[in-house]
Amino acid sequence: MALDVATVRKDFPIYEARKPFVFLDSAASSQKPRAVIDAMTAYYETSHANVHRGVYGLAEEATALYEGARARVARFVNAPQAKEILFSKNVTESLNLVAQSWGRAHLGPGDAIVLTEMEHHANIVPWQILQAQIGFEIRWIPVTPDGKLDLSDLDRLLDGAKLLSFTGVSNVLGTINPVRQLTDAAHAAGALAVVDGAQYTPHVATDVQALGADLFAFTGHKMLGPTGIGVLWGNEALLESMPPFLGGGGMIRDVRKDGFLPDELPHKFEAGTPPIAEAVGLAVACDELDRYDMGEVRAHEVAVTGYALDTLRERFAGDVVVHGPADPASRGGVLSFTFKDLHPHDVTQVLDEHGVCVRAGHHCAKPLMRCLEVGAVVRASFYIYNDEADVDALADALQRCAEFFG
Ligand SMILES: Cc1ncc(COP(=O)(O)O)c(C=O)c1O
Numbered sequence: 001m002a003l004d005v006a007t008v009r010k011d012f013p014i015y016e017a018r019k020p021f022v023f024l025d026s027a028a029s030s031q032k033p034r035a036v037i038d039a040m041t042a043y044y045e046t047s048h049a050n051v052h053r054g055v056y057g058l059a060e061e062a063t064a065l066y067e068g069a070r071a072r073v074a075r076f077v078n079a080p081q082a083k084e085i086l087f088s089k090n091v092t093e094s095l096n097l098v099a100q101s102w103g104r105a106h107l108g109p110g111d112a113i114v115l116t117e118m119e120h121h122a123n124i125v126p127w128q129i130l131q132a133q134i135g136f137e138i139r140w141i142p143v144t145p146d147g148k149l150d151l152s153d154l155d156r157l158l159d160g161a162k163l164l165s166f167t168g169v170s171n172v173l174g175t176i177n178p179v180r181q182l183t184d185a186a187h188a189a190g191a192l193a194v195v196d197g198a199q200y201t202p203h204v205a206t207d208v209q210a211l212g213a214d215l216f217a218f219t220g221h222k223m224l225g226p227t228g229i230g231v232l233w234g235n236e237a238l239l240e241s242m243p244p245f246l247g248g249g250g251m252i253r254d255v256r257k258d259g260f261l262p263d264e265l266p267h268k269f270e271a272g273t274p275p276i277a278e279a280v281g282l283a284v285a286c287d288e289l290d291r292y293d294m295g296e297v298r299a300h301e302v303a304v305t306g307y308a309l310d311t312l313r314e315r316f317a318g319d320v321v322v323h324g325p326a327d328p329a330s331r332g333g334v335l336s337f338t339f340k341d342l343h344p345h346d347v348t349q350v351l352d353e354h355g356v357c358v359r360a361g362h363h364c365a366k367p368l369m370r371c372l373e374v375g376a377v378v379r380a381s382f383y384i385y386n387d388e389a390d391v392d393a394l395a396d397a398l399q400r401c402a403e404f405f406g
Contacts, residue, residue, distance in 0.1 A: 117367055
């Protein structure tokens with residue numbers, strides 16, 4: 001293992017509070033290190049005031065912490081400027097922002113956008129809402145039987161399209177998509193490239209400039225940070241050209257009875273009181289991930305996922321069908337499977353009775369479920385605090401499950 005899990009777990013209070021604890025659901029939301037929890041508590045205990053409004057010292061201190069967090073997040077993803085980092089509630093809100101701001105301004109009847117069949121609903125439904133409002137075509141990049149994007153017809157799909165929006169890593173299949181190849185293809189076709197980085201940034205070192213996306217969204221709670229904060233990065237010129245999404249306080253330069261003037265970046269896109277403590281926590285989560293080192297995080301995940309693939313194959317052979325690429329180096333730490341002919345919810349319930357937390361369902365990817373011809377799957381997902389013993393516990397619990405259901 002690239003990381004020493006016993007040492008890592010000492011940073012996570014939940015491993016002290018719950019014993020035994022086999023947590024295999026980090027793709028839904030990761031656990032939080034003490035450093036993140038402490039930073040947020042300290043902020044509330046000593047430094048809280050609303051930001052960007054007060055001229056007293058405490059408010060200025062809170063503003064400095066909030067804007068410092070923005071700069072830290074910018075550094076984490078190699079964004080050229082802090083003002084290009086917009087804080088939102090989560091990836092879902094970031095992608096709704098893209099659809100309602102950029103999409104509403106640029107799309108209409110006769111236009112087309114391209115999505116993929118492996119998208120999370122967060123990168124489907126915002127476009128479908130807009131489609132119902134203004135009308136345009138949605139084209140779909142298909143998924144191959146081994147769980148990769150079928151790019152054989154990409155040029156035709158992109159022909160005349162105005163936008164390509166796709167996930168960096170599938171939350172069901174674990175597939176790591178060829179982000180740079182796709183952003184290049186979008187640009188060659190004259191389309192905007194948008195990346196849903198919800199499952200990418202927590203696991204793969206993210207350099208938004210090298211990836212070539214125009215807009216890149218990610219979320220705090222899957223990368224050791226708190227819930228309630230998401231990010232949208234975009235380059236300055238593009239964000240400047242986009243109209244505001246949500247309106248209210250904090251995002252205006254002036255308001256008169258006949259209209260308003262939006263504020264400068266990033267405030268134009270941050271209406272209302274922002275997630276201040278959450279930004280402070282997210283900045284510390286970036287520190288923590290850098291301390292573990294994103295290269296090591298990724299190597300650790302490949303090792304655990306490889307061990308899990310081997311273990312399930314060896315112990316359950318034909319009884320387990322794993323979805324997604326066979327090679328652990330082409331996938332993130334997500335392992336979705338079906339077990340015998342059992343319903344995933346039944347499997348998950350028995351696993352829970354044996355102390356193993358995994359998730360079952362459609363994982364907010366119903367179009368993908370239809371491609372896979374399943375209604376639901378069991379998903380185990382790994383992060384820096386998981387090791388082979390967790391995988392063994394999963395396999396042992398699956399064995400109990402097989403015995404229970406005969
Ligand atoms: C690929 C992907 N996109 C988007 C989301 C939505 O994230 P959030 O709930 O933080 O908005 C998720 C969450 O599971 C995801 O896995």
